[in-house]
Amino acid sequence: MSQRRAASAPRQPRRLGVVVVDPLGIVRAGIGMLVANADGTELLAEAATADEALRAIARVRRSRVVVLVGLGLEEPHDASWLMREIRERYPFHAVLAVGANADPTSISRALFVGADGYVDKRVEPDEFFASIASVGEREMVLAGPTSGDVGQIADGIYRRRELDAMLTQREREVLAVAAEGLTAREIAERLGVRERTVTTHLGRIYGKLGVGNRLAAVRMAARSGLVSVGTPE
Amino acid sequence: MDADVRVLVMERGLGLTHDLSYACRHAGVSVLGPVRDVAEAEAAAADVPFDVLVVDADETSAPIIREAAAALGGVRVLAVSEELDPEVGASVIAAGAVGLMARSVDQRTVPDLLRRAAAGELILPASHLAALVDLVRVSRLDPNDGARLEALTRREREVLALLADGHTTQEVSDALSISVMTVQSHVKNVLAKLGVHSKVEAIRFAWRSGALTMPASA
Amino acid sequence: MDGAAIDLFVFESDPVLEGVIRLAAAAAEGVGDVTVVTTIDVEIWSAPRPTIVVLDLAGGLDLSAVATIVEHAPLARVVVLSDRDDGPVVLEAMRRGVYGFVRKPDGLHELAETLTQIAAGERVVPPELERSAVDELRRFARQAHAASVVETSITAREREILALAAEGFTTHQIGRRLGISPRTVEAHIAKLYRKLGVKTRLQAVARAATLGLIDLDT
Numbered sequence: 001m002s003q004r005r006a007a008s009a010p011r012q013p014r015r016l017g018v019v020v021v022d023p024l025g026i027v028r029a030g031i032g033m034l035v036a037n038a039d040g041t042e043l044l045a046e047a048a049t050a051d052e053a054l055r056a057i058a059r060v061r062r063s064r065v066v067v068l069v070g071l072g073l074e075e076p077h078d079a080s081w082l083m084r085e086i087r088e089r090y091p092f093h094a095v096l097a098v099g100a101n102a103d104p105t106s107i108s109r110a111l112f113v114g115a116d117g118y119v120d121k122r123v124e125p126d127e128f129f130a131s132i133a134s135v136g137e138r139e140m141v142l143a144g145p146t147s148g149d150v151g152q153i154a155d156g157i158y159r160r161r162e163l164d165a166m167l168t169q170r171e172r173e174v175l176a177v178a179a180e181g182l183t184a185r186e187i188a189e190r191l192g193v194r195e196r197t198v199t200t201h202l203g204r205i206y207g208k209l210g211v212g213n214r215l216a217a218v219r220m221a222a223r224s225g226l227v228s229v230g231t232p233e
Numbered sequence: 234m235d236a237d238v239r240v241l242v243m244e245r246g247l248g249l250t251h252d253l254s255y256a257c258r259h260a261g262v263s264v265l266g267p268v269r270d271v272a273e274a275e276a277a278a279a280d281v282p283f284d285v286l287v288v289d290a291d292e293t294s295a296p297i298i299r300e301a302a303a304a305l306g307g308v309r310v311l312a313v314s315e316e317l318d319p320e321v322g323a324s325v326i327a328a329g330a331v332g333l334m335a336r337s338v339d340q341r342t343v344p345d346l347l348r349r350a351a352a353g354e355l356i357l358p359a360s361h362l363a364a365l366v367d368l369v370r371v372s373r374l375d376p377n378d379g380a381r382l383e384a385l386t387r388r389e390r391e392v393l394a395l396l397a398d399g400h401t402t403q404e405v406s407d408a409l410s411i412s413v414m415t416v417q418s419h420v421k422n423v424l425a426k427l428g429v430h431s432k433v434e435a436i437r438f439a440w441r442s443g444a445l446t447m448p449a450s451a
Numbered sequence: 452m453d454g455a456a457i458d459l460f461v462f463e464s465d466p467v468l469e470g471v472i473r474l475a476a477a478a479a480e481g482v483g484d485v486t487v488v489t490t491i492d493v494e495i496w497s498a499p500r501p502t503i504v505v506l507d508l509a510g511g512l513d514l515s516a517v518a519t520i521v522e523h524a525p526l527a528r529v530v531v532l533s534d535r536d537d538g539p540v541v542l543e544a545m546r547r548g549v550y551g552f553v554r555k556p557d558g559l560h561e562l563a564e565t566l567t568q569i570a571a572g573e574r575v576v577p578p579e580l581e582r583s584a585v586d587e588l589r590r591f592a593r594q595a596h597a598a599s600v601v602e603t604s605i606t607a608r609e610r611e612i613l614a615l616a617a618e619g620f621t622t623h624q625i626g627r628r629l630g631i632s633p634r635t636v637e638a639h640i641a642k643l644y645r646k647l648g649v650k651t652r653l654q655a656v657a658r659a660a661t662l663g664l665i666d667l668d669t
Contacts (some may be wrong), residue, residue, distance in 0.1 A: 108592070111589060112596050113596065114593070117589070139586075140585055140586050140589040147576050150581065150588065151546050151547070151548055154545060154546035154584075157591055157595050158546060158595075161595040161599065164599040164602070165602060326470040327467045329466055354473075355470055355474065357470065357474060361474065362471065362474045363560060365470050367556070369467055369471060369556045369559060371556055396653065396657070397657050397660075399649060399653075399658045399661070400654070401650065433616070433617065433653060
């Protein structure tokens with residue numbers, strides 16, 4: 001029995017799904033309200049840690065999702081880790097990094113691991129919301145940083161490329177862990193290799209970077225965003 | 234009294250020379266001439282060195298000014314005309330003059346203007362900026378490479394861009410909705426027009442001349 | 452002239468452009484004397500006060516000149532004039548730390564205003580150009596990341612072969628230059644195709660250039 005459908009009201013465009021990830025409850029609540037109250041967006045989930053976020057995203061059955069990732073996420077998995085995971089596992093989702101007066105190097109680090117844009121919490125709610133919408137349309141957004149910052153952010157990415165090009169994958173891993181302040185023994189344990197291997201790697205790293213000690217090497221790594229030292233907020 | 238600035242006037246009559254002499258009579262600026270053309274100016278330069286050549290000018294004077302500037306080495310050329318037409322101003326600057334002065338300018342300012350001209354300052358009203366900007370030459374690409382790239386048709390350029398992006402002939406054919414044979418024909422034309430022998434050389438050429446911005450595909 | 456006025460230096464270029472810059476500088480607020488220089492003599496600008504340096508990118512200088520100036524004269528505020536206004540060029544200029552980016556010729560009409568802002572310490576990049584630069588920023592970041600990922604898997608030998616292939620050498624020629632058999636070369640190339648995710652030699656070269664693994668500019 002075929003039924004003629006009566007002329008129905010035009011279908012509403014699907015609302016943009018948003019997932020909010022931030023360690024602070026008040027931030028999640030604030031952004032959540034902004035998103036929930038607007039017509040074009042819908043709050044799908046919120047999470048306080050990177051692992052919670054991945055679990056929540058796995059449950060989402062949508063293709064048009066914007067994930068807001070607060071740069072203040074901490075151990076065991078930080079914001080860079082989460083953004084990289086999302087990019088690899090769910091490349092169709094858009095990622096918007098959220099910071100509070102983040103320095104250019106932190107922003108370049110976020111872009112390097114795959115963020116589609118960055119928005120600063122200090123911008124007006126209107127602009128914050130517009131950033132979410134733009135990223136949802138696959139546009140690049142940089143809300144908050146000034147003209148001068150754009151150049152420095154680009155330089156951060158450039159320095160990261162230069163640093164990566166100088167070191168092997170293994171050396172980068174060793175340096176990243178060394179930046180946490182662990183001893184050579186602890187680094188060896190973390191990476192599952194012998195302590196002597198670690199010291200050999202470190203020696204080679206110092207040589208390639210043209211530095212004389214671990215502090216200088218870590219400083220270089222931090223300046224190029226290979227590691228983040230301290231929270232960006 | 235030794236003049237600190239010497240000015241030679243180039244005109245057909247005597248009026249400009251007379252006016253300038255009068256304006257500079259107590260000012261330490263020595264006005265010489267007139268001479269009638271560049272050859273006479275060169276001869277004068279051999280005799281008595283001067284700092285500024287003042288030329289009675291109009292919209293046809295650019296070639297003479299260019300000739301004078303070339304022939305007289307370190308001498309500054311200052312054009313003078315009845316009215317301050319921005320296009321005349323722009324054209325004399327392009328020809329190598331330091332500026333354009335109006336015949337009717339306040340005579341008390343003339344010695345200072347001539348001194349400034351001698352020092353190499355620009356003598357031009359601010360309102361002439363737009364006309365001057367219109368003369369700014371803009372070249373999009375390196376002249377040699379640019380000419381060859383410009384010889385490509387739009388379609389040929391599209392094909393080149395897609396190839397440089399790493400697409401195969403089949404992919405280019407799909408992307409542009411043309412047959413593979415047509416793509417190959419375009420490629421042959423591109424190679425010929427750019428004067429290269431292989432596709433690799435063609436994309437090197439395009440990269441080198443900056444014609445390709447980074448491909449959009451990531 | 453105001454004691455706080457900032458002096459401006461411009462690299463010698465054609466008289467029209469110099470004229471435009473002088474006029475704009477005269478009309479701008481806070482800009483002092485204009486000096487035309489012929490070389491990057493950073494001695495001039497390492498004085499402990501801010502200066503404005505105007506560079507015409509078409510004049511044979513490129514953005515590396517900006518880097519030199521910024522490095523040796525940190526108080527110098529560099530303004531570049533450019534024919535090109537695409538994302539990569541603007542972003543690169545911003546990366547080097549320019550205070551101003553002026554597109555020729557239309558940006559020249561507002562040059563006086565631009566110089567006023569720069570004298571006041573502001574950075575000036577037209578909004579549309581900054582927009583292009585920001586779009587390019589994401590693409591630049593993605594490309595950098597992809598290059599880092601791919602690069603870790605490419606050996607030094609493979610990179611050598613890639614560079615030679617990009618110059619147009621055949622398998623045999625590459626083998627001869629590196630002292631290995633053509634079959635070995637082919638084996639390396641096959642591995643390269645896999646690592647780069649491509650199917651032809653042309654694609655490999657294009658992809659490697661896009662990722663910045665080889666330089667097609669030389």
